[in-house]
Amino acid sequence: MYTQSFSVQDDPAQKAVKQVGSTEPAELMAKFDACIDGDGRIEPQDWMPEAYRKTLVRQISQHAHSEIVGMLPEGNWISRAPSLKRKAILIAKVQDEGGHGLYLYSAAETLGTSREQMLDGLHSGKAKYSSIFNYPTLNWADVGVIGWLVDGAAIMNQIPLCRCSYGPYARAMVRVCKEESFHQRQGYEALLVMVRGSQAQKDMVQDAVNRYWWKCLAMFGPPDSDSPHSAQGMRWGIKRISNDDLRQKFVDATVPQARVLGVTLPDPDLAWNEERGHHDYGQIDWDEFWATVNGNGPCNKERLATRVKAHEDGQWVRDAAMAYARKQQQRSTKEAA
Numbered sequence: 001m002y003t004q005s006f007s008v009q010d011d012p013a014q015k016a017v018k019q020v021g022s023t024e025p026a027e028l029m030a031k032f033d034a035c036i037d038g039d040g041r042i043e044p045q046d047w048m049p050e051a052y053r054k055t056l057v058r059q060i061s062q063h064a065h066s067e068i069v070g071m072l073p074e075g076n077w078i079s080r081a082p083s084l085k086r087k088a089i090l091i092a093k094v095q096d097e098g099g100h101g102l103y104l105y106s107a108a109e110t111l112g113t114s115r116e117q118m119l120d121g122l123h124s125g126k127a128k129y130s131s132i133f134n135y136p137t138l139n140w141a142d143v144g145v146i147g148w149l150v151d152g153a154a155i156m157n158q159i160p161l162c163r164c165s166y167g168p169y170a171r172a173m174v175r176v177c178k179e180e181s182f183h184q185r186q187g188y189e190a191l192l193v194m195v196r197g198s199q200a201q202k203d204m205v206q207d208a209v210n211r212y213w214w215k216c217l218a219m220f221g222p223p224d225s226d227s228p229h230s231a232q233g234m235r236w237g238i239k240r241i242s243n244d245d246l247r248q249k250f251v252d253a254t255v256p257q258a259r260v261l262g263v264t265l266p267d268p269d270l271a272w273n274e275e276r277g278h279h280d281y282g283q284i285d286w287d288e289f290w291a292t293v294n295g296n297g298p299c300n301k302e303r304l305a306t307r308v309k310a311h312e313d314g315q316w317v318r319d320a321a322m323a324y325a326r327k328q329q330q331r332s333t334k335e336a337a
């Protein structure tokens, strides 16, 4: 169902957005534009305008950090998973998210930005990561809801990125989406088991849905009218579907899933609109979203402090790996001599 985004036609109006005041060499720029207009792929060795490179690094950095910080809310529940099976699934899922972060840091490296630079940005609080990971996971149902809704929203957003104009990012996304699809299903299945259980379990699921629903809608970013990067990102074929259109797709896909689970999505304005062929939904609290994005959500400080500590605690591993690599290199140089 999430793969429907593959078949969405690009809006020709996107291509009409031209770069304003470019100082790039006209000939190279024309070649680049022709590649983008022809739905080609830009590879690391190809010439690209600096603004395109910068936009990609910005978006990939936000995405990579989201995967890494995103390990924390669910990671908190590994030691408290209700069975060995759930523990094994959760460990695998959290590990996958770490892997996604690494593919993405590698994709950014192909654009000339080192992992150290990106991590400095995260640890100093300059770089962004997804707002959703600044909320606490209060009960076991939160883990299921993160799989169902957070990974569901992530897939919806990332399937179009498999067609991103920058080759390494697009290719990384193919694998990431396959894994996210497993994550979404394991979350949904965990919730199905809970809603067939006791009243207390059903209440836990509903409580988790109530807390996460609106935050998941905000994951798609600000409304199109308030999204500074969307027009250019779409012109360059980095983004293929707008923030609002993806949000709408997510709502439409999730309503029937909620019905099967027997949970209520906490929005009195949620209703099918026959004329639009979509669900209408209520107002997202954008003030709360921006407060969270700007570092003042319920868990921002804790998340960042945990990441900084993990990085510092891991220094000895990086030192040992570098010392080993140097030793191996010296040995092979000696053998070659």
Ligand code: FAQ
Residues within 6 Å of the ligand: 058, 059, 062, 063, 064, 066, 067, 070, 071, 097, 128, 129, 130, 131, 132, 146, 150, 151, 154, 157, 158, 218, 219, 220, 221, 222, 226, 227, 228, 229, 230, 233, 239, 243, 293
């Ligand atoms: N949270 O003009 P736009 C996952 C920022 S991965 C925080 O619309 P753009 C997997 C935005 O960066 C989830 N900041 O920007 C998982 C920009 O800031 P800047 C992450 C946000 O780039 C599951 C400013 O607002 N997925 O969940 C958010 O065109 C479970 C203006 O916004 C990705 O990152 C937000 N929600 O569109 C892991 C996908 N929204 O740079 C563990 C790739 C917007 O000006 C467990 N990224 N901002 O300072 C994207 O598709 C895009 O970057 C958007 C934003 C759609 C997020």
